[in-house]
Amino acid sequence: MPEIDIERCVHDSIKIFCSTPKSSTYREHERLQAKPVFSQIDNDLSVPSILSKLESYPKNEQLGMDPISLDVLKSELCPRISAEDLIELLDKDQSNLRSKPNLSKGKVVVIDVRASDEFLRSALMGSINIPFQTAFSPEGTLNPCAEVTALNSHRGRLIVVVGTKGSNAVNFAEQLVQLGFPRVCTLHKGISVLRQTGLLVVPAAEVRTPT
DSSP: OOOOOOOHHHHHHHHHHSSSSSGOOOTTTTTEEEOGGGGGGGOOOOOHHHHHHHEEEOOOTTSOOOOEEEEEEEEHOEEEOOOHHHHHTTTOOHHHHHHHOOOSSSSEEEEEEEHHHHHSSSSSOEEEEHHHHHBBOSSSSSSSSSSHOOOOOOOTSSEEEEOOOOHHHEEEHHHHTTTOOOOOOEEOOOOGGGGTOOOOOOOOOSOOOOO
C-alpha cells in the first residue's frame, strides 16, 4: 500500500476548514467556536500560521444565522451562508459596510436569480443576474447567454446564489450542483438581509461579471 503523508493530510484538512464559511455548517445548539479570517489565509498555509490566524467568531444577530428546522436542512442540497460571511468573503470590513465590495479580487461569485426588473432596482455590485424563471432548458441545462458564459468562466470559485425568501435560489443552486458546479451555496434570509448594509446599488444595464 502507498505511504500516507500524514502532515499533508493535516495541512489539507486545515486548508479546507479555513476556506469553508463557518455559517455553512451552522447548527442551532452548537458551541461557539473559532472562525477563520478568510482574507488572511492565502499567503501562508503552514499549519502554525493558519492556526494563529483564527479569531473568535463574532455574533451578529441581523447578518448572522438563525435556527433552521431539521426538515428544511434535510430538504436542501446546498448549504446556506450568512450575510456576515458573504461580506467577509467579499473582502469587506463590517465596520465600513458602505464602501463597495471588489468582486474581481474576491473568492466568491454572486448569482442573483431574481427577475431582471427587481435586479435593476437594487443589487450587489458585481453580481451576475440569471433569472431563475428563464435560466434552464427543459433538459435542465443552462440556457446560453452572456451571464451564463460569465458563470461558466468562474466554475471553480465559490458561488453564492441570492434571491428572495422563496425557493428559487435553493432550486437554482441545486440545479448548478447537478450540472457539476463544485462549490455552491445560498444566502440565508435572501437579498433583503443586505439592504441594511448599504451594499446594494442600482446596477448598470450591461452584463454584470467579475473579471
